Amino acid sequence: MTFFNDSRKTARRIYNKLHLNWLFNTSTFIGNLVIALIISYFFRKLGYGEAVDFVFFISILSIGLWVTEAIPPFAVGILIISILSFGFGTDYLLDTKFPVELFTGTWTSNVIWLLLGGFFLAEGMRIAGLDKALFRFTVRRFGNQEDKLLLGLMFTTALASMVMSNTATTAMMITSVLPLVHAIGKTSAFSKAILTGIPAAASVGGVGTIIGSTPNAIAVGALQEMGVYISFTDWMLIGFPMALILVYLFWYFLKSRLKLKGSSVNLDEILQTNVVVNSFKKKAVVVTVIVTIGMWLTEYFHGLPVAATSAIPILFLTVTQVIAAEHVRKLPWDTLMLVAGGLALGIAIVSVGLAEIVINQINALPISVILVAVIFSILGVLISNVMSNTAAASILVPLAVSLSAPFGITVPIIVALSCSCALLLPVSTPSNAIAYSTGMMEQKDFRRGGIFFIILAPIFAFASVMIWYFLAF
Structure with a gap:
């Protein structure tokens, strides 16, 4: 047995030393291409036409x-636009x-x-040190009792993720709580609660605004x-209450399941850490955040898209030199490429009639449209557990928009909300991966949160969107 273990380790070292990852990625890409060609060959026999067959193959x-990540997700987005063009x-x-x-015009989309x-706002907050100041405020405001501190950390994370990327939040x-986690140990129930609650709050909190999670933007687009x-305010009427309620319920679930009590924790090390912030940059960012979000929320009154x-943040933060060229280069441009590709694929699916074909087949099933909407919401959260939630939304949203009214409006939003609540595995979201990378978590530690949201997220998404629709329309 030792011989075989040593052989595997040696083979792995040789593989890494020779930089043969490209060989695996290439073979995986070719395998996906072959599978797509075979499936498309049989689909072609249905006789829907060359345009439908072509888009089906691309899909x-x-x-x-x-799913396989043979190439980075953003590269798939660029590939989609290139092949369609x-x-x-x-x-x-x-x-x-x-x-x-x-197809190329998706780069100029409002989304x-x-x-x-949103990226500029998040980067400005990071540069000005407002992110760390927000954490220190949370600690001071909620105190040092385990259950109350956990609630404060989760709510702060959720609110921050509505204007910052979930990953960055x-x-x-x-990073801010790691000294505390190391001090109380990885076996502590409070450590598990923190490292489970923060990534969950970041992902779920992102449903609160259009910019909070990429699937939201895909649905709106x-x-x-x-x-x-769908205006910025319209989305907040749906997502903001849902985010806060789910975060609170998950906090209560963690508190009860892990039996957290009102025990006090030592926060001296965290609170004594000095945060050096440039005063001018801090003021510039605060004003920019207030003005930008204020304009987004009051779109109904001033009419500016x-x-x-x-x-506003792009101009203000560069004029005040809060954000320089080197900061702009570090922005997540790959996310924009992925979103643009996903929108292009959705346009193609609708334009050639593939979405209508799929929906007609679904409508022919002996089930009600309401059940179809529920199935879409469940699929959103399940698929997002094993692949990028952005990719899952890119696949499901174009199909959902072809449903009959009112579900052609509501189900795309339901899908987007559900896709952001996938937390079953360490790889389900970058937020989970960050918590897992601390070495303080095991894969099984994510299961309780994953199952919790698989059950509740579709229910809350469906209820929130349908209530909004009937009140708004």
């Missing part, structure tokens, strides 16, 4: 690449033609600009293409 290939914009493959701008504005909060405009007001 299957994209799903495979997103080549297929529908030239005479080499298809007789059916669409303007190339239909892209809204996300970019989790990294900020986990897809609905916009269908002529349905979010794409226009998203220029």
Whole structure:
């Protein structure tokens, strides 16, 4: 047995030393391509036409690449736009033609600009030290009792993730609490609660605003293409209460399940850490955050689209030199590439009629449309546990928009909300991965939270969206 173990270790070292990861990725990519071609060959026999067959092939290939990560998710987004432009914009493959701008134009979508504005706000907060100041405020405000401190950390994380990326918020909060976690030990129930509660609050809190989670932006973008405009305030009416309620319920679940009591914890090491903040930059960021979010929330009154007001943080934070060129280069541009590709795929699925074909087949089943909506919400959270929630939303949202009214409006939003609540595995979200990377968590520690949200997230998403729809329309 020792011989075989040593052989495997030696083989692994040789594999890494020779940098053969490219060989694995290449073979995986080719395998996905072959599988997509085989499935598309049988689909072609149904006789829906070359344009539908072509988009179906791209969809299957994209799903495979997103699941296996043979290439990075953002590269899949670029590949989608490239293949669609080549297929529908030239005479080499298809007789059916669409303007190339239909697919490349997703880069100019309101959603892209809204996300970019959010990225600038998050980076400005980080540079000015407001993220750490927010954590220190939480500790001082909620005290040092285990249950109350956990509630404060989770609510702070949830609120921060509504304007910052979930990943950045989790990294900020986990880094801040690590001294405390190391002090009380990995076997402590409070350590488990913190390292489970913070990533969950970051992911679930992200459903509170359009910029809080990428699936939200995908749903808004897809609905916009269908002529349905969801404002920043509209989304908050749906997502904000749902986020806070789910975070509170999960806190209560952790408190009860891990038997947290009112025991006090020593926070001296955290509170004595000095946070050096440039006063001018701090004021500039605070003013920018207030003005930008204020403009987003009052869109109904001034009528300026979010794409226009998203220029406020980009302009203010660069003019005041809070954000410089080197900071801009570090922004998550890969997320924008992935979103643009997902939107392009959704446009193609709808434009060639593939979404209508799928929905017609679903409608032919002996089940009600309400049950179909419930199935979509469950699929959203289940699929997102094993692949990127952005990729899952890119697949499900274009299909959901083709449902009959009112579900063509509500189900895409339900799917987006559900996709952001996948927390079963360490790889389900980057937030989980950050907590797992501390070495203080085991894979099984995520199960309680994952199962909790698999059950409750679709229920709350469905109820929240349907209540909003009937009140708003």
